[in-house]
Structure formats: structure tokens, C-alpha cells
Amino acid sequence: MSDDLKKGLEGVLVAESALSDIDGDAGRLIYRGYTIEDLAREASYEEVLYLLWHGELPAADDLETFAEEMAGYRAVDDGVLDTVEELAAAEENPMAALRTATSMLSAYDDGSEPGDREADLTRGMRITAKMPTIVAAYKRLRDGEAPVEPREDLSHAANFLYMLNGEEPDDTLAEVFDMALVLHADHGINASTFAAMVTASTMSDIYSSVTSAIGTLKGGLHGGANQNVMRMLKEVDDSEKSAVEWVDNALENGRRVPGFGHRVYNVKDPRAKILGEKSRDLGEAAGDYKWFSMSQAIEQYMAENKDLAPNVDFYSASTYYQMGIPIDLFTPIFAMSRSGGWIAHVLEYQEDNRLIRPRARYTGPSDAEFVPVDER
Secondary structure (H helix, E strand, O other), rough: OOOOOHHHOOOOOOOOOEEEEOOOOOOHHHHHHHHHHHHHHHHHHHHHHHHHHHHOOOOHHHHHHHHHHHHOOOOOOHHHHHHHHHHHOOOOOOOHHHHHHHHHHHHHOOOOOOOOOHHHHHHHHHHHHHHHHEEEEHHHHHOOOOOOOOOOOOHHHHHHHHHOOOOOOOHHHHHHHHHHHHOOOOOOOOHHHHHHHHHHOOOOOOHHHHHHHHHHHOOOOOOOOHHHHHHHHHHHHOOOOHHHHHHHHHHOOOOOOOOOEEEEOOOOOHHEEEHHHHHHHHHHHHHHHHHHHHHHHHHHHHHHHOOOOOOHHHHHHHHHHHHOOOHHHHHHHHHHHHHHHHHHHHHHHHHOOOOOOOOOOOOOOOOOOOHHHHHH
């Protein structure tokens, strides 16, 4: 591979953005100048959406109006729910079901042309408000239960847990889940965000952009790591080995330990620090530190023996699992949160749009002689 070829576009600048920035050496993440630590601990997901989409944190009155408008878009049309029911009955992959249902939302749109920022922002609100309803309905229909209609008096996070489980969550669960949504809302131009931007650069509609992003996030190299982390922790728990013994044996056998290392961070992911605290808090509330203790032991072993730090997926796994969320819904929840960032990047890029059209260096033959079919 030649020096000027950037496989996977690593290190290539493709756009300017005022949305989020990552300092991989310092382990720092900001959304529009605000540290992820401040936002995760002090701001709601609705506030972060407003920040990403409007460029500033909302005043109290603006936040109330924004949250009420978002809540009013949560209901999903019967035609979409019928399709979700069919997909659940067929045991379709949850991310594939979410991708299909999200694409269907465009059928119930007003049909105005893409590129109108205000119209696209409203569409973005609808998509972000409806995705939790789709995910919760899929889970319940798969389990043979009727979907729970959304409530407009609950926060975005609390409403999802209510629709998922059929009962209003306590304040602790709602707060932890809201924090997880904030932490996953945006993260620079990652693979799924770039996919959304590529689609948007053709002046396609925002539903197509988000559908492209969901399809990209579905891939195991991008969105499935926290599922793999939890499956690993359960495998450790089912074994007769300690967490350290299990990991040591796995590495000797050539297995990869999920949840470690990152394309951008060279130190511990700041989001992992915050979610690690929440995993511990949930264990304390339940009187069972098993998952947190196991994770902590693995983190220490990997740091000392492989010089690797955990990423956000490592602790989001045990956090979600202790909240009673099925493992195969971890990635759809990632998509529910990241939709805010996807939409923000689409709107930002289309302000000064240029068709994204990279080139490849041709390495095939250049002088092949054509032979008619009857002479081959």
C-alpha cells in the first residue's frame, strides 16, 4: 500500500464541523464546546438534542417547548407497527427491523422536498421521537406482548423504558438511561455518521440518510461491540474461572476481548469512565456488584498486560444489562441516541453541500484484448 493511500480514510479530513470534537490523546470529548462530563451529569438528552441541532443550550422555556413538540411526535402509524409485528414474528434482527421501520416513516411524511432546513429539522425530530417507539414495540411483539403506547408526560429516556417494560421506571433508571443517551448522541464523523452524510450529499431525503446510518451501525465493527462485551461477561460468569483467568486463556487462544481499543482514543474513553460509575451504582442499588467487579478486573488486566483501555462499549454493556434490557437491543438503543448526531451532521453538511465522491487507485490490467463471445 502506497504512502498516500489512506485505507479506511483513516486520518483524512472530509469536512469541517462545529458539532463535536475528540482529543484522542487527552481522552476528551466535547459537543459544541461543552465537555461530555458536564453534559452527561447536568443536561438531559432533550437539551443535548437542542444543542446539537440549534447550536446552543436552550433556555427553560425553549426546552419545555422543544420537549413537548418532540413528545408529540412519538406515536407511530399503524402501518409501520404492522410491519414491525411481521418482522418480530419472523425473528428479524432488531437492527434490520429498525432500519426497515425507520425507512417506512417517510411514507407518512408530508412529501416536501429535501434541503429545506426547517422541514428537515422537523423530520429529524419525528425520526428521533419515533425510533424508541419502534424499538420498544419490536421487543414487546417479539415477546408476545402488545406494544405500549407512548406517553407525552415522560422524558425521552423514561418514556422508552416505560414502553419497553410496561411500567414507569424509577428516577434512578431513568436518569442512568438518559445519561447513556447523552453519551452516545454524537462522536465526530464515525462510520455511520459518514454514511448519513454521503447519502445526504446527493440531496437525498433525511429518512434515506438515517436509514443508511442504521445499516452502517448494524455492522459488528461499529455498533455491536457492547453486545459482544455482555456475551463475554456472561460466558465468564458461566465458567469456573475468574475474570482474569478467563481473559488470559482467551487471549492465549487467539480470541479478541471486545470493548477495548478505539480508532481515535489512545487513552481511556471518557464515556467509559462515566458509564463505569453508573454500572457500579446500579450494582450497588441491586446489591450485586458481580458485573461491575468482573468488568473492573478485566479492565485492569488489559491495561497491565496489553496497554489497552476500555471504550464506551465496555461499560455500557453491564449498565444496560443491569437495567433489564435484552442484549440484542443494545445496538438499536445506540441508534436511538445517535440519530441526534446523524441528523445534526446531515443538516450541517447540507448548509455547504458538495457531493461526496472519492476515488480509488486502479490496480487491474490496462491492456486487455476483447475477444468475441463465440471465440472464447
